[in-house]
């Protein structure tokens with residue numbers, strides 16, 4: 001939800017291309033303040049559960065939070081940051097989110113609970129299916145991906 005009034009001077013914001021910018025942005029005609037709207041950053045982690053299927057947990061980063069710390073907070077498990085490997089960088093334009101998904105190199109004995117009530121992305125299942133296919137093939141690679149609803153268009157960016 002974008003605010004209707006300037007945070008700096010309280011005037012009503014207008015839509016249009018402000019001087020020095022190259023696209024429409026809500027801005028204040030009075031004092032020149034620009035209300036930037038940027039994509040959110042989601043940190044996620046895939047964890048293998050002993051004797052079960054891997055699970056994915058993710059959360060939006062808090063201001064100033066490190067990616068790995070966010071990923072560990074999402075799984076709420078006693079894993080070490082140096083046990084996280086980058087798995088997939090996902091652009092999700094429909095949610096205006098960028099997600100960095102890690103995989104934990106050590107497993108857990110039970111599935112972590114969902115942290116908070118943050119709705120999980122629709123592509124969660126597609127991500128896990130690819131991860132399972134990678135495990136079965138014995139080569140977990142690193143991907144970049146574009147999300148389209150529940151689909152992920154994944155391209156390997158590095159060998160596993």
Ligand SMILES: [Zn+2]
Nearest residue numbers: 006009028031
């Ligand atoms: Zn203003």
